[in-house]
Amino acid sequence: MASSLSPVEFRVPPVDAVALETRVADLSTRSIKKAAKVQGLKLAIQMMDLTTLEGMDSPGKVRQLCQKARQPLPSRSDIPACAAVCVYPDLVGLAVEALRGSSVQVASVATGFPSGRTDRVTKLREVQLAVAAGASEIDMVIDRGAFLAGRYGAVYDEICAVKEACGAAHLKVILETGELKTYDNIRRACRIALLAGGDFVKTSTGKVSPASTLPVVLLLLEAVRDHFLETGRMVGVKAAGGIRTGKDALRYLVLVAETCGDRWLSPQWFRFGASSLLNDVLMQLEKERTGRYQRPTDFSAD
Amino acid sequence: MPVPVPKTYKLFVGGKFPRSESGRSFQPNGNPAINVARSSRKDLRDAVVAARAGLAAWSGSSAYLRGQILYRLAEMLESRRDAMQQELVCGGATKAAAKKELDLAIALCTWYAGLCDKVQSLLGSQNAVQGPFFNFSTVEPTGVIGVLAPESPALVGTLALLLPLLAGGNSVIVLVSETAPFAGLALGEVCASSDVPAGAVNLLSGLRQELAGQFAAHRDLDGLLVAGRPDAVLTTAAADNCKRVRYCDLSAAEWRTAARLRSLAFVEPFVELKTLWHPVAQ
Numbered sequence: 001m002a003s004s005l006s007p008v009e010f011r012v013p014p015v016d017a018v019a020l021e022t023r024v025a026d027l028s029t030r031s032i033k034k035a036a037k038v039q040g041l042k043l044a045i046q047m048m049d050l051t052t053l054e055g056m057d058s059p060g061k062v063r064q065l066c067q068k069a070r071q072p073l074p075s076r077s078d079i080p081a082c083a084a085v086c087v088y089p090d091l092v093g094l095a096v097e098a099l100r101g102s103s104v105q106v107a108s109v110a111t112g113f114p115s116g117r118t119d120r121v122t123k124l125r126e127v128q129l130a131v132a133a134g135a136s137e138i139d140m141v142i143d144r145g146a147f148l149a150g151r152y153g154a155v156y157d158e159i160c161a162v163k164e165a166c167g168a169a170h171l172k173v174i175l176e177t178g179e180l181k182t183y184d185n186i187r188r189a190c191r192i193a194l195l196a197g198g199d200f201v202k203t204s205t206g207k208v209s210p211a212s213t214l215p216v217v218l219l220l221l222e223a224v225r226d227h228f229l230e231t232g233r234m235v236g237v238k239a240a241g242g243i244r245t246g247k248d249a250l251r252y253l254v255l256v257a258e259t260c261g262d263r264w265l266s267p268q269w270f271r272f273g274a275s276s277l278l279n280d281v282l283m284q285l286e287k288e289r290t291g292r293y294q295r296p297t298d299f300s301a302d
Numbered sequence: 303m304p305v306p307v308p309k310t311y312k313l314f315v316g317g318k319f320p321r322s323e324s325g326r327s328f329q330p331n332g333n334p335a336i337n338v339a340r341s342s343r344k345d346l347r348d349a350v351v352a353a354r355a356g357l358a359a360w361s362g363s364s365a366y367l368r369g370q371i372l373y374r375l376a377e378m379l380e381s382r383r384d385a386m387q388q389e390l391v392c393g394g395a396t397k398a399a400a401k402k403e404l405d406l407a408i409a410l411c412t413w414y415a416g417l418c419d420k421v422q423s424l425l426g427s428q429n430a431v432q433g434p435f436f437n438f439s440t441v442e443p444t445g446v447i448g449v450l451a452p453e454s455p456a457l458v459g460t461l462a463l464l465l466p467l468l469a470g471g472n473s474v475i476v477l478v479s480e481t482a483p484f485a486g487l488a489l490g491e492v493c494a495s496s497d498v499p500a501g502a503v504n505l506l507s508g509l510r511q512e513l514a515g516q517f518a519a520h521r522d523l524d525g526l527l528v529a530g531r532p533d534a535v536l537t538t539a540a541a542d543n544c545k546r547v548r549y550c551d552l553s554a555a556e557w558r559t560a561a562r563l564r565s566l567a568f569v570e571p572f573v574e575l576k577t578l579w580h581p582v583a584q
Contacts, residue, residue: 292543293347295522296354 004160005195010152012191015183015219024214027258028251037250038288041281042080044249045072047267049107049238051086051275052302053114053206062091064302066098073282073299082278083267084137088113089130096134107137107172111162114176114205116141120158127165138162139172139202139273142189144179152192159196172200172238172271177216178208186216190223194235202238206273211241217252221259234263240273246284249277311338311483313345313507314490316352317500323348328509330481336392338483341508343516346475349504350522353446353473356501361443361471363499369418372468374496376411379404382492386457386485393456393482406560407457413564414465421469424566425573434582443471444546444572445524448517450477450510452529455557457485462557463527463550464489464503466568472525475504477517483507515539518547525572546571 050069069082084105095106108130112118140162146154163171173193177186193201204211217239224235256264283294312319324342390400429437452459456479467474478486493503518539525546532549540547548571556562
């Protein structure tokens with residue numbers, strides 16, 4: 001199938017890596033304390049896609065995770081719910097059931113997650129099934145094989161096709177930046193995802209190291225901002241994988257605010273994909289409230 | 303002419319030698335020539351994370367290996383005699399007293415090295431029960447323990463509290479002597495060259511007044527061993543998080559007496575007994 005866009009469209013200016021990393025290093029030193037820290041940590045919880053993507057996932061684990069997403073700390077009513085629960089397609093129905101009546105969305109990975117090495121028909125069918133089961137957000141992986149071979153048109157077409165299969169569900173496009181190797185590649189992949197109509201660009205599957213890093217997310221945020229200035233369409237960014245501490249989360253929020261402005265500081269436009277991050281954020285919040293350092297095992301694992 | 307390189311005394315946390323995250327330092331006894339890192343509560347927080355991470359490696363190694371490693375501590379102290387003696391003199395000891403203290407420190411290391419693989423037999427037991435079961439009580443470490451070391455003796459005071467905890471399999475965070483932190487901190491260099499797993503021993507220096515309460519209030523410290531008289535404020539703060547606190551109130555003479563410092567009674571308060579039932583084979 002020939003691409004409906006000219007290859008010229010996928011050209012991007014090269015990334016100034018030194019400037020990018022310097023900017024990140026500069027913004028990372030910003031100190032956020034007391035009331036602002038509490039507010040930032042609570043916002044991070046609201047932006048969190050609580051994720052479990054293991055071969056050993058069980059219905060019980062997903063139900064527990066859903067409960068945790070609804071009420072991250074049952075003893076504290078001021079702690080908000082998470083944005084979504086992210087699971088494999090076969091567990092979507094169960095998650096939808098467990099989250100009924102709450103604000104928490106159900107996200108499903110699809111298109112042969114995490115490698116994406118399967119044919120187009122299977123990928124689209126997987127998306128349709130996940131949407132039919134009740135997923136309101138679909139996290140697809142791009143075809144990195146095609147991308148690295150230079151077949152950008154094929155990557156673009158696939159995202160378009162998946163977007164169509166999603167219907168009303170939001171589409172997050174996982175670039176798997178750890179496999180794209182260079183900043184230039186990441187910028188190009190991001191442009192393809194933006195042109196193809198993705199509602200979110202997402203850094204990683206969490207299965208490849210390095211996963212989400214601050215420079216990569218800054219790069220995506222800049223691309224999203226420029227896309228908005230160019231077309232007027234807002235696209236979200238999801239940082240996923242490797243974000244484990246509340247301090248890390250606050251650094252990401254600083255990047256968002258400084259790059260895209262306060263409009264993007266909302267679960268609608270920025271998300272964290274994480275599993276262990278939530279407990280660290282809860283620990284920091286309890287530390288702020290009680291003044292005492294907390295014990296990790298005092299917080300439920302799921 | 304050789305260039306003199308004076309030492310900046312740093313902390314020992316997770317097998318590394320960081321300065322205080324606060325960037326602060328202090329001059330013990332007002333000596334302006336010597337700068338020692340002054341720990342903050344965040345250094346304690348980092349040390350607890352390191353000690354928690356190091357606990358599995360230390361408590362999971364065999365008691366025999368732990369004994370070997372403590373013996374290696376003695377070897378390293380022996381080979382660093384001159385340097386260690388210098389640290390003690392720097393802390394105000396006379397040369398003769400420093401030599402005596404070092405002798406005692408090395409003797410303590412070898413004694414607790416030998417004790418490691420006997421703790422299970424001495425504190426555990428096989429219990430007689432009614433019914434066809436074996437019943438064992440086995441010894442397990444309490445976990446991550448904080449130590450507030452005495453002001454003096456600087457080296458022996460630290461080791462006398464640290465070694466029994468290590469022999470029990472705990473990982474330890476020591477706040478060394480405030481007025482003479484040099485020898486205590488130099489123990490980090492000894493640990494780092496003795497196969498002690500990263501995080502099993504962590505050494506902080508700073509103001510006891512500032513940090514003692516933080517040790518007591520930290521929820522992820524399982525126990526606290528304090529040199530000195532019982533302190534109601536510390537006990538109350540520790541009770542809030544169900545932390546076990548023991549006070550070790552020895553006289554100056556007792557701190558220098560080998561027979562007083564070599565005792566299973568120092569190991570016993572910071573180990574747990576786990577009782578197992580096993581059916582007798584038919």
